[in-house]
Amino acid sequence: MGLDIRWPIGLMFSLVGALLVIYGGATTSDTEIYRRSLDININLRWGLVVLAFGAAMLTMAWRASRQPAEPHAPEKK
DSSP states (O other): OOOOTHHHHHHHHHHHHHHHHHHHHHTTTOTTTTTTTTTOOHHHHHHHHHHHHHHHHHHHHHHHHHSOOOOOOOOOO
């Protein structure tokens, strides 16, 4: 078959999650940004969630690509 849709989805979510984690980590000391979210570093937390989802999609795609293709059963006449 063609390209497994989990590869591009996993790459996109992993990239966005990594960017959020980096931004959240870089702005941890700036309390003014997170005042509206009850002083919760929402970028870091959701970055970790999105990164975990992207990693899960990449893991599933990788595991599916390692499995051998199913042999076709001969057709009965």
